[in-house]
Amino acid sequence: MALPSFHLWLALLLLATVCASAVHPRKLSRLGGLKRFPTREPSIDLAPEYEIHYYTQTLDHFNYKPGSYATFQQRYILNYKYWGGANTSSPIIVYTGEEDDVTYDVDGFILELAACFKALLLYIEHRYYGESMPFGSENQAFQNANTFGYLSSEQALADYAQVITNVKKNLSAESCPAIAVGGSYGGMLASWFRLKYPHIAIGALASSSPILYFDDITPQNGYHVIVTKDFRDTSESCYNTIKQSWSEIDRIAAEPNGLMTLSNKFNVCSPLNTSQELKDYLGLVYVVAAQYDNPPYYPLENMCRGIDGAPEGTDILDRIIAGLKSRYPGRVSCHEISPYELSNKSAWDWQTCTQLVLPIGYGNETMFEPPEPFDIKSYIKDCLDVFGIVPRPHWMTTEFGGHDVKTVLGNFASNIIFANGLRDPYSIGGVLEDISDSVVAVHTEHGAHCLDLYSPTPDDPDWLVAQRDKEIKIISAWIAEYYAKLSTK
Amino acid sequence: MALPSFHLWLALLLLATVCASAVHPRKLSRLGGLKRFPTREPSIDLAPEYEIHYYTQTLDHFNYKPGSYATFQQRYILNYKYWGGANTSSPIIVYTGEEDDVTYDVDGFILELAACFKALLLYIEHRYYGESMPFGSENQAFQNANTFGYLSSEQALADYAQVITNVKKNLSAESCPAIAVGGSYGGMLASWFRLKYPHIAIGALASSSPILYFDDITPQNGYHVIVTKDFRDTSESCYNTIKQSWSEIDRIAAEPNGLMTLSNKFNVCSPLNTSQELKDYLGLVYVVAAQYDNPPYYPLENMCRGIDGAPEGTDILDRIIAGLKSRYPGRVSCHEISPYELSNKSAWDWQTCTQLVLPIGYGNETMFEPPEPFDIKSYIKDCLDVFGIVPRPHWMTTEFGGHDVKTVLGNFASNIIFANGLRDPYSIGGVLEDISDSVVAVHTEHGAHCLDLYSPTPDDPDWLVAQRDKEIKIISAWIAEYYAKLSTK
Numbered sequence: 021m022a023l024p025s026f027h028l029w030l031a032l033l034l035l036a037t038v039c040a041s042a043v044h045p046r047k048l049s050r051l052g053g054l055k056r057f058p059t060r061e062p063s064i065d066l067a068p069e070y071e072i073h074y075y076t077q078t079l080d081h082f083n084y085k086p087g088s089y090a091t092f093q094q095r096y097i098l099n100y101k102y103w104g105g106a107n108t109s110s111p112i113i114v115y116t117g118e119e120d121d122v123t124y125d126v127d128g129f130i131l132e133l134a135a136c137f138k139a140l141l142l143y144i145e146h147r148y149y150g151e152s153m154p155f156g157s158e159n160q161a162f163q164n165a166n167t168f169g170y171l172s173s174e175q176a177l178a179d180y181a182q183v184i185t186n187v188k189k190n191l192s193a194e195s196c197p198a199i200a201v202g203g204s205y206g207g208m209l210a211s212w213f214r215l216k217y218p219h220i221a222i223g224a225l226a227s228s229s230p231i232l233y234f235d236d237i238t239p240q241n242g243y244h245v246i247v248t249k250d251f252r253d254t255s256e257s258c259y260n261t262i263k264q265s266w267s268e269i270d271r272i273a274a275e276p277n278g279l280m281t282l283s284n285k286f287n288v289c290s291p292l293n294t295s296q297e298l299k300d301y302l303g304l305v306y307v308v309a310a311q312y313d314n315p316p317y318y319p320l321e322n323m324c325r326g327i328d329g330a331p332e333g334t335d336i337l338d339r340i341i342a343g344l345k346s347r348y349p350g351r352v353s354c355h356e357i358s359p360y361e362l363s364n365k366s367a368w369d370w371q372t373c374t375q376l377v378l379p380i381g382y383g384n385e386t387m388f389e390p391p392e393p394f395d396i397k398s399y400i401k402d403c404l405d406v407f408g409i410v411p412r413p414h415w416m417t418t419e420f421g422g423h424d425v426k427t428v429l430g431n432f433a434s435n436i437i438f439a440n441g442l443r444d445p446y447s448i449g450g451v452l453e454d455i456s457d458s459v460v461a462v463h464t465e466h467g468a469h470c471l472d473l474y475s476p477t478p479d480d481p482d483w484l485v486a487q488r489d490k491e492i493k494i495i496s497a498w499i500a501e502y503y504a505k506l507s508t509k
Numbered sequence: 510m511a512l513p514s515f516h517l518w519l520a521l522l523l524l525a526t527v528c529a530s531a532v533h534p535r536k537l538s539r540l541g542g543l544k545r546f547p548t549r550e551p552s553i554d555l556a557p558e559y560e561i562h563y564y565t566q567t568l569d570h571f572n573y574k575p576g577s578y579a580t581f582q583q584r585y586i587l588n589y590k591y592w593g594g595a596n597t598s599s600p601i602i603v604y605t606g607e608e609d610d611v612t613y614d615v616d617g618f619i620l621e622l623a624a625c626f627k628a629l630l631l632y633i634e635h636r637y638y639g640e641s642m643p644f645g646s647e648n649q650a651f652q653n654a655n656t657f658g659y660l661s662s663e664q665a666l667a668d669y670a671q672v673i674t675n676v677k678k679n680l681s682a683e684s685c686p687a688i689a690v691g692g693s694y695g696g697m698l699a700s701w702f703r704l705k706y707p708h709i710a711i712g713a714l715a716s717s718s719p720i721l722y723f724d725d726i727t728p729q730n731g732y733h734v735i736v737t738k739d740f741r742d743t744s745e746s747c748y749n750t751i752k753q754s755w756s757e758i759d760r761i762a763a764e765p766n767g768l769m770t771l772s773n774k775f776n777v778c779s780p781l782n783t784s785q786e787l788k789d790y791l792g793l794v795y796v797v798a799a800q801y802d803n804p805p806y807y808p809l810e811n812m813c814r815g816i817d818g819a820p821e822g823t824d825i826l827d828r829i830i831a832g833l834k835s836r837y838p839g840r841v842s843c844h845e846i847s848p849y850e851l852s853n854k855s856a857w858d859w860q861t862c863t864q865l866v867l868p869i870g871y872g873n874e875t876m877f878e879p880p881e882p883f884d885i886k887s888y889i890k891d892c893l894d895v896f897g898i899v900p901r902p903h904w905m906t907t908e909f910g911g912h913d914v915k916t917v918l919g920n921f922a923s924n925i926i927f928a929n930g931l932r933d934p935y936s937i938g939g940v941l942e943d944i945s946d947s948v949v950a951v952h953t954e955h956g957a958h959c960l961d962l963y964s965p966t967p968d969d970p971d972w973l974v975a976q977r978d979k980e981i982k983i984i985s986a987w988i989a990e991y992y993a994k995l996s997t998k
Contacts, residue, residue, distance in 0.1 A: 080571075081571075081663075082569075082570075082663045083569065083572070083659055083661060083664070084657070084658045084660070084661060084859075085654060085655050085659070086654050086898075088658060165573065165575050166575065168573070169572045169573045169574025169575070169577060170572055172573060174571045175571060178907075181907050182907060216705060217910075218917055218921040218922070219906075219909075219914075219917040220907075409573055409575075418671060418709075419570070419667070421706075422708070425708075429707070430994065431923045431924070431947070432707040432921075432922060435921075458920070501920070502916075505916050505919065509916070
């Protein structure tokens with residue numbers, strides 16, 4: 021799967037920088053986060069209604085060794101603006117922070133939810149991200165496997181349980197129903213939180229959370245099959261051009277000074293060492309375009325418009341270049357092609373090297389070339405090299421389930437919305453079918469990654485408005501049911 | 510709560526030894542296990558149909574520090590005698606081992622269940638008990654907080670998840686429904702396992718599991734209030750005699766040579782140092798009699814028969830002594846009165862000093878004197894003294910819930926039987942009311958601790974037969990529902 025680092029997303033999507041790093045496809049599956057996009061411009065100060073707090077959090081919830089008792093300062097944010105108060109048992113919307121600084125994600129649809137339900141907003145930062153650093157600082161926390169070792173999804177969920185319980189207690193808000201909301205990895209956490217801590221959250225909205233992309237549940241090539249479908253559905257000729265481009269790149273690379281020709285043609289910042297570097301980079305551009313092919317910009321359509329719209333007679337690679345230009349109009353001075361490596365200073369890389377092993381790869385059935393099947397051996401070797409740690413690729417399904425999800429949760433659990441946009445390649449690992457009356461799938465054909473969680477705008481297409489309305493209606497029913505029970509006590 | 514050590518239970522109940530240790534009431538709440546009684550005579554070899562296996566278990570499921578990757582050999586037992594096989598998707602009955610050598614508990618009602626459902630029997634030993642010792646041996650595992658530190662209920666549940674998944678895989682039995690069964694602390698684990706790992710167990714039978722005796726959910730004096738009620742319901746005069754005996758003990762103790770008089774009168778093995786020692790010992794005898802006041806021996810009724818049946822004119826303390834004689838007829842050469850202390854070599858004491866903090870105490874409202882309110886400060890101090898560790902008394906309700914259980918689980922979870930006997934003082938912390946159609950309470954008025962889990966006998970009273978029949982009927986429905994879903998796949 022294409023999981024570039026956060027700053028890479030920014031580069032590729034916001035075009036806030038002039039260059040973008042390249043990604044080696046063999047590493048696609050453990051690069052960067054699942055990530056949804058920031059809902060606000062991170063560089064701007066938070067509005068004053070966002071109160072920043074810190075909770076003295078237990079380092080290790082599940083063991084009782086002397087080191088387990090260490091604590092760290094976990095950041096959380098409260099926004100009372102919409103809250104009806106504890107007296108009226110008004111709800112608490114809990115944002116289950118993902119692999120990011122939590123202040124980046126305070127805006128968006130979540131404000132709409134708060135306004136709609138007169139809810140308190142509680143955003144909790146995930147341990148080892150933003151300011152929520154065990155051992156006092158990123159420098160200390162990211163030292164080695166001993167200090168990184170407390171970074172796991174189970175610990176994060178237990179953190180959320182503690183923070184919510186504490187906030188409720190401080191506000192005498194024990195009777196206020198909490199609803200977990202998150203996107204991407206944060207959406208996984210929201211749904212797992214409802215499953216594991218139903219006594220703390222009465223429901224969860226999990227947007228674009230591929231909880232089934234673990235172990236052998238989802239076909240490994242699913243992610244790239246969807247990317248391919250997205251391109252093909254958008255434009256058969258665009259898809260064909262891309263499909264033909266790989267051998268064309270190789271053909272030119274094999275010519276005398278071929279790599280220099282390609283370097284110049286594609287305006288890369290440093291000369292290419294291999295044609296594979298270029299192919300990796302393009303591959304990443306395509307998957308990112310697909311993953312975020314959301315209104316109003318529709319990056320994938322935009323790119324295909326460039327590819328297809330080049331004057332008749334334009335050759336294949338010039339069409340690709342026209343696609344890049346259309347995608348990044350006037351903002352990319354040169355393309356930064358540098359092989360991505362796992363970093364022993366990346367919390368997300370650590371998570372993918374321990375439990376978040378999404379086995380993403382592909383053979384000959386996609387528009388990408390050459391085949392890059394998921395290779396657990398090299399995956400493990402890289403993790404060993406960088407962190408000295410061996411992933412546990414089967415643990416997530418043991419801990420959180422996923423196999424046979426309809427049978428398992430059909431008569432268990434309640435109040436979870438799995439929201440997806442089917443253009444999001446991760447949607448293939450999402451829950452796309454209603455599991456029961458109250459564990460439901462709400463998806464759109466045209467949306468991509470986490471679209472529902474962005475701030476509504478007057479230009480939103482009807483199908484997106486309908487998706488959000490449906491989510492509000494469902495959550496409304498959870499809250500009504502909760503109040504009905506509360507009133508009979 | 511009266512939780513004497515395992516061997517003390519044996520001493521007090523099976524009368525297999527001639528003496529019994531005494532318990533200081535202030536420590537009642539963290540002594541020994543919740544314990545159900547062994548279903549078989551532990552000294553006799555296991556029958557050959559019980560196959561002993563070992564699973565290479567992960568030491569720490571929730572962290573990824575280098576030490577977390579250590580493994581240990583976890584013992585589990587398979588019994589294929591009743592199994593219909595993987596081809597027919599026949600069930601697996603999983604015994605979620607409690608604070609004991611798992612071989613002690615292979616018999617009992619669980620065999621009936623296996624026979625009834627053509628089930629494979631899988632008994633899993635709890636880490637740090639029996640042979641399932643991290644670090645290779647009890648000596649190594651019980652060294653200090655660093656080695657003890659991996660002993661927690663969450664780790665034990667994750668162990669069970671791993672073992673079940675592995676056994677299913679080895680037997681190609683992935684489609685076989687697993688049902689968790691346990692009693693007392695093992696019953697808590699069974700119910701928590703269903704709640705946290707619904708993808709691995711389709712249901713749970715939790716016998717006499719006081720999952721609500723944490724934090725502030727259940728009144729602290731509940732345990733001793735039930736003991737008192739048990740005595741009073743059995744015989745008002747027996748209750749009165751006991752109630753009057755405490756001041757009578759003090760009165761005699763205050764006489765010249767009073768302690769010697771009491772020592773001789775009560776036939777204690779070593780002379781009493783204080784009258785409190787005797788009161789502690791008697792208190793323990795009473796709570797144990799109540800907790801296990803089960804057919805066919807009915808120890809409480811037996812003791813009251815002795816107390817009430819003494820010739821008219823017998824004084825109070827001689828009546829108490831007559832009660833002891835009736836309770837332990839001809840087998841106790843002398844009563845061993847020694848103050849119980851937390852042991853830094855006890856896995857159960859470790860568990861009560863970390864997360865299993867059951868706040869049990871009482872004031873003036875019970876038949877016990879003097880009042881012994883639960884004192885968290887001295888509880889913590891003792892744990893610090895012995896293990897150098899501070900308990901987390903509020904963690905269990907954060908991790909597993911318990912507050913407002915009917916609201917929380919009313920539309921969440923399914924397929925759990927909470928079985929209780931209302932004479933069991935722990936039943937006060939059990940689930941005694943149906944939570945939903947399939948999370949149900951099955952209790953008897955006359956049974957005590959874990960009675961349903963013992964082997965059925967022809968002399969069982971009708972109400973006990975009815976309780977077990979009901980449990981079978983409910984589990985039957987779970988399995989039928991599972992098969993119905995399986996057949997539509």
